Each structure stands twice: as C-alpha cells, then as structure tokens.
Amino acid sequence: MAILQSETSASTSPAASPVIEVRGVTKKFKRFTALDNITLTIPRSSVGLLGANGAGKTTLIRTLLGLVKPNTGSATVVGYDTQTQGTKVREHVGYMPEADALPLSTTAADFVGHMAEMSGLPTRQARQRAADVHYQVGLSEERYRLIKGFSTGMRQRVKLAQAIVHDPELVFLDEPTAGMDPQGREDMLELVERIYGNLGIAVVFSSHILEDIERVCDYVVILDEGKLVTAQPLGQMETVRGEIVVQIDGNAVAFANELRRQGIAVRSGDVEMGRDEMIVEDDEDRVYDLIRDLAVEQQASLRTLRSRSRTLEDIYLGDVGAAREASDVTR
Amino acid sequence: MSHDSTAETAAPGRYGEVFDRGYAHYTGERLGRRQAFRSLVGFSMKRAMGIRKSWSAKILPILLYTSAIIPLVVMIGISTIAPDAGFASYSTYMGIIFLIVGIFVAMSAPEMVCVDRRERTLPLYFSRAIARFDYVNAKVVAITLLTMTLSLVPAVLLWIGRQLVDNSPLQAMRDNFGDLWRVLLLGFVTAAVLGTLGLMVSSFTDRKGVAITIILIGFLILTGIANVSMELLDEYDWSRYLILLSFPDVFAAISDHLFDDLDNVAVDQADFSLAVYLGYSLALVIAGILILRWRYSPRDES
Numbered sequence: 001m002a003i004l005q006s007e008t009s010a011s012t013s014p015a016a017s018p019v020i021e022v023r024g025v026t027k028k029f030k031r032f033t034a035l036d037n038i039t040l041t042i043p044r045s046s047v048g049l050l051g052a053n054g055a056g057k058t059t060l061i062r063t064l065l066g067l068v069k070p071n072t073g074s075a076t077v078v079g080y081d082t083q084t085q086g087t088k089v090r091e092h093v094g095y096m097p098e099a100d101a102l103p104l105s106t107t108a109a110d111f112v113g114h115m116a117e118m119s120g121l122p123t124r125q126a127r128q129r130a131a132d133v134h135y136q137v138g139l140s141e142e143r144y145r146l147i148k149g150f151s152t153g154m155r156q157r158v159k160l161a162q163a164i165v166h167d168p169e170l171v172f173l174d175e176p177t178a179g180m181d182p183q184g185r186e187d188m189l190e191l192v193e194r195i196y197g198n199l200g201i202a203v204v205f206s207s208h209i210l211e212d213i214e215r216v217c218d219y220v221v222i223l224d225e226g227k228l229v230t231a232q233p234l235g236q237m238e239t240v241r242g243e244i245v246v247q248i249d250g251n252a253v254a255f256a257n258e259l260r261r262q263g264i265a266v267r268s269g270d271v272e273m274g275r276d277e278m279i280v281e282d283d284e285d286r287v288y289d290l291i292r293d294l295a296v297e298q299q300a301s302l303r304t305l306r307s308r309s310r311t312l313e314d315i316y317l318g319d320v321g322a323a324r325e326a327s328d329v330t331r
Numbered sequence: 332m333s334h335d336s337t338a339e340t341a342a343p344g345r346y347g348e349v350f351d352r353g354y355a356h357y358t359g360e361r362l363g364r365r366q367a368f369r370s371l372v373g374f375s376m377k378r379a380m381g382i383r384k385s386w387s388a389k390i391l392p393i394l395l396y397t398s399a400i401i402p403l404v405v406m407i408g409i410s411t412i413a414p415d416a417g418f419a420s421y422s423t424y425m426g427i428i429f430l431i432v433g434i435f436v437a438m439s440a441p442e443m444v445c446v447d448r449r450e451r452t453l454p455l456y457f458s459r460a461i462a463r464f465d466y467v468n469a470k471v472v473a474i475t476l477l478t479m480t481l482s483l484v485p486a487v488l489l490w491i492g493r494q495l496v497d498n499s500p501l502q503a504m505r506d507n508f509g510d511l512w513r514v515l516l517l518g519f520v521t522a523a524v525l526g527t528l529g530l531m532v533s534s535f536t537d538r539k540g541v542a543i544t545i546i547l548i549g550f551l552i553l554t555g556i557a558n559v560s561m562e563l564l565d566e567y568d569w570s571r572y573l574i575l576l577s578f579p580d581v582f583a584a585i586s587d588h589l590f591d592d593l594d595n596v597a598v599d600q601a602d603f604s605l606a607v608y609l610g611y612s613l614a615l616v617i618a619g620i621l622i623l624r625w626r627y628s629p630r631d632e633s
Binding site for chain 2: 065067068069086087088090091093094095097099100101102103104105106107110114115117118119120121122123125126129132136146162166167198199200
C-alpha cells in the first residue's frame with residue numbers, strides 16, 4: 001500500500017503573501033453598523049478572530065466569503081476580490097459555521113463527498129478526498145453511518161471535514177468549540193492546530209473564548225462593536241508593556257517596600273498573603289539593576305527574575321476598554 | 332513523497348502494522364460551478380428518492396412508482412389481447428397517473444428545499460462554488476428530472492408497448508413516431524409545471540409536513556372550485572377561464588390537443604387552443620422560478 005506523506009510543515013514554509021486584505025469595509029444592517037470602516041491585512045497563518053457576541057465576527061466572515069456585500073470598501077481573499085469573484089473565493093476557501101448545519105438523514109461520507117463536489121472536485125476524487133479527510137478528523141470508521149446518530153463532537157468533526165475536504169487555501173472556523181464538552185473541545189483544538197501546523201491550510205478561528213485563541217493561534221484580530229481594536233501577532237502582544245515576576249529567598253515584604261520607596265510600582269498582594277512572588281512594573285531600564293542591587297544589599301537570593309507576559313485577556317480587556325472609552329468620548 | 336511501507340517492512344509472523352496515512356494536498360482538476368450545479372441536482376434527486384437513506388424513506392417512492400407501473404402493464408396487456416379496443420390511450424393513462432404525479436411532487440419538492448432550510452444546510456451550500464440562483468436553478472432541474480421519471484418514462488414505455496403489440500412493430504414505430512414527441516412534450520410540461528409550483532410552495536416553509544399539506548389541499552381545492560364554478564356559471568363566457576385553476580383539466584386539455592383521444596366536459600367548455608395552455612404552463616414555470624429566486628435572494632438581516 002502506498003502511503004502519502006506530503007504534510008506541510010507550516011513552521012518551515014516560507015512567508016507568503018497575505019491571505020486576506022480588507023480595505024475600509026463598512027457594513028450596515030438598517031441602522032445597525034455591523035462593520036465600521038475595517039482595514040486589515042491578515043497573513044497566511046493561524047489567526048484568531050476575537051470579539052464578544054455581536055462584535056461583527058460572523059459578518060466579517062460572511063463578507064470575506066462574498067456572501068454579504070459591504071456598503072463601502074473592498075476585500076481580497078486568497079487573491080480574489082470578494083465582490084466580483086465570490087464563486088472563485090469560495091472554491092478556494094472552506095467554511096465551518098457555528099450553528100448545526102448538517103443533513104441528519106444522510107451518511108457523513110455521502111455529505112462530505114457531495115460538499116467536495118460542490119467545491120468543484122470531480123466525483124471520483126471527491127469520494128477519495130472525503131475518505132481521506134474523515135480519516136484526518138478521526139471519523140474513518142463512522143463515516144458510513146447516518147449523521148443523526150452522531151454525538152455533538154462527531155458532528156463538529158463532520159463540519160470540519162466538509163470545510164477542508166476540497167483542500168482549501170484558507171478555512172474559516174466559526175466558533176468550532178461551541179457547545180462541546182471539555183474532552184471534545186480539547187480534541188477539536190488539537191485538530192485545528194493540526195490544520196495549519198501540519199496540513200498547511202491557513203485558519204481564521206472565530207471565537208469569544210480567549211483561551212482557545214491563545215492555544216491555537218499565532219495572530220489575533222480583535223473586533224468590538226464592529227470596529228477593529230487590534231490586529232497583530234500574539235507573540236508581539238506578549239512582549240509589550242511587560243512586567244517582571246520576582247521571587248526571593250528572604251524578607252519579601254521589606255524587599256517590595258524598598259522597591260516602592262525607589263519609585264517602582266510593585267503589586268504586593270501575594271506578598272502580604274505570605275507568598276513571596278511580586279509583580280514589578282518594567283517601565284524603566286534601571287529596574288533590573290535595582291532588583292539585583294537590592295538583592296545583594298538585603299542578602300536575599302533571587303529565585304525568579306523573569307518578564308511577565310501580558311495574557312490575551314489583559315490585552316483584550318485593556319484594548320477593548322480603551323476603544324470603548326475613546327468611542328464614548330467622541331459621542 | 333510516497334513509498335510502499337508494507338512491502339518493505341512486513342515480516343513473517345507479523346499480523347498488523349500501524350502507520351500514518353498523512354495528508355495529501357489535492358492537485359487535480361477543479362471543475363468549478365458546473366460540477367457544483369451537477370452535484371446539487373444529483374444529490375437533491377437521490378435524497379428525494381430516499382437513496383442512501385433509511386429504508387422508511389424509500390417506501391413512498393416505491394409505492395408511487397408501483398402505482399404508475401400497474402396501469403401501464405394492465406393497459407399494454409389489454410392491448411395485446413384486444414388491440415382494437417383503444418383502451419391504451421395516452422390521455423387515459425396520463426389521466427390515471429396525474430394524481431400519482433401530483434402526490435409524488437407533493438412529497439419530493441418539500442424534501443428538496445424544506446429540509447435544507449430546516450437543517451440549516453443553506454449556509455454550507457452558499458459558502459461553496461455556486462451563486463444563490465444556481466441553487467434555485469439546480470433544484471428546479473432536479474425536481475423536473477425526477478418528476479419526469481413518472482410523467483414521461485412510463486408514457487414512453489406505453490408508446491413502446493403499443494408498438495410492440497402491433498403485428499409489425501418496426502413499421503408501427505415508424506408510423507407512430509409523431510406520437511413520441513407528443514408524449515415527451517406532455518411529460519416534460521407536466522413535470523416542469525408541477526415541480527416548479529411544488530418547489531415554490533415549499534420554499535415558504537421549512538416544515539415538510541406543512542408544505543405537503545398545502546400542496547395537496549391547494550391542488551384539490553383549486554380543482555374543486557374550478558369544476559363547480561364552471562358548471563354553475565356556464566352561461567357566462569368568462570367562466571371558461573376558470574379551467575386554468577384546475578391542473579388536471581389543464582393537462583387533460585393539452586393531452587386532448589396532442590392526441591385528440593379524450594372526452595372532457597370542462598375542456599370542451601373552455602375551448603382554448605393548445606398555444607394558450609402551453610403559454611399558460613410556461614408562465615407558471617417562469618412565475619414559479621421568479622418567486623423562488625425572490626425567496627432565496629440575499630437579505631440583510633438586522
């Protein structure tokens with residue numbers, strides 16, 4: 001038996017052109033502005049689309065699929081214009097909707113094969129691809145069963161299978177972990193990681209769960225009330241305006257007080273609780289020197305001295321809060 | 332990269348092997364919108380017929396096909412015994428199976444469109460390589476082709492059967508070849524009109540049962556109103572237009588014009604030409620498609 005081994009290692013592939021380019025897109029539904037002058041360039045990557053319910057995530061995806069016509073602006077997806085080449089866009093892009101969207105009285109193999117044909121694959125190749133993709137999502141044995149007998153997790157896998165069966169360049173996953181139990185969610189996140197990491201298919205992962213985005217994405221786009229809050233690599237976000245975690249063997253309270261006396265902000269809640277970890281604000285070049293000198297002065301051993309990254313939650317709450325305040329001021 | 336791992340590594344006494352099948356990117360041809368359209372037509376027809384579904388979904392189509400075949404076999408059988416009895420007329424056969432075709436459409440059309448709405452499969456379809464109106468057109472083609480398996484295929488078999496029972500079948504085929512295109516025209520028009528109207532009605536609800544009930548009851552009520560009104564108001568000339576509400580009579584009239592072998596009071600009373608009935612049928616199909624397109628046109632939901 002011949003074994004196909006052509007998985008792409010995304011980490012080693014050369015940086016390619018942007019997979020999505022959005023230029024000044026505004027979409028209004030009657031009086032409600034779902035997307036407000038969004039301009040955005042998304043690299044070929046695993047991208048998290050983050051925002052609360054109603055932030056405009058699904059409208060942005062539908063616009064990028066060429067299903068919603070923006071009032072102003074334009075967008076290009078995998079090199080095709082979404083308004084004039086919508087069919088071409090959808091031929092090269094996959095979509096996994098959030099809601100249940102499967103014909104229950106059909107077998108998974110039939111439906112996924114049909115979806116491959118719906119993306120233009122010839123019948124024979126479509127069947128073969130359906131079998132391969134079912135294997136990839138872990139439904140190899142169950143694919144000849146009617147979908148109505150599937151669990152929520154299995155149905156999500158079928159939805160994922162139909163989204164990648166035609167080997168798209170990009171796949172939109174709209175809340176793929178919604179309604180899943182912890183094990184199912186874990187399995188789904190692993191699959192999503194594999195789609196970009198091993199299969200080399202760019203992913204736009206829409207979710208309001210920060211943990212999921214942090215886990216599988218290396219680029220994040222945050223939307224709030226139809227506006228773009230930020231769009232940047234997750235790694236880059238982690239290094240901005242960081243803080244230092246300090247742990248010492250010695251009198252932590254005295255250590256923290258001395259730092260404060262020197263004008264350095266220290267969060268000392270844990271110290272007062274009897275734990276010796278302190279978070280020191282890293283906004284001056286002299287902070288590391290001060291900590292070192294103080295440790296020598298107090299004869300305390302430094303157990304931990306590392307920069308504390310801002311979590312996605314910090315970024316989300318901070319940036320979205322700032323964006324809302326700015327919006328309130330202009331009103 | 333590909334290699335034959337089992338050939339190289341299988342050793343005596345080993346009964347199984349675990350290997351990673353990997354993932355192969357698709358590099359073959361992509362046929363685009365044309366293939367998507369074809370697939371949607373085929374998939375819709377298979378689902379409506381209950382193919383690759385549970386056995387219960389196949390019962391009704393099988394019953395309806397059997398009901399259409401039995402009169403055909405009887406008519407051809409009687410023609411064999413008594414060739415001059417004129418029993419196996421096309422108009423008689425179409426009159427017999429018209430109700431069966433109507434029930435078939437009432438069952439199939441909701442299966443084709445209501446289920447996609449109810450199971451919310453539409454976003455998946457519209458995210459593929461088709462335009463919205465391709466979806467509508469594919470469904471119209473699917474229901475028309477499927478209905479033709481009842482409105483046209485048995486009638487063609489009747490034509491073949493009638494020629495085969497003749498003393499000289501080949502000569503009979505040559506002599507009666509003109510009947511064949513009439514059979515095809517009648518079967519196609521019946522399928523296109525009933526199928527499109529069935530889809531149009533079904534597009535207003537996502538509940539199959541509601542659509543089936545509306546189609547069947549609407550069909551019976553319109554026919555009843557038309558027949559009773561035409562009888563009661565026969566002194567008024569305009570009452571002849573009421574025949575257009577009665578689909579069995581419209582198709583009986585077309586059949587009568589094509590084969591001249593029917594005695595129908597309503598058709599005689601209306602006394603319209605074939606062009607009027609065909610024009611009316613065409614208008615119904617166009618109206619049905621336009622309404623379907625309107626139902627599936629993109630809407631901005633707030």
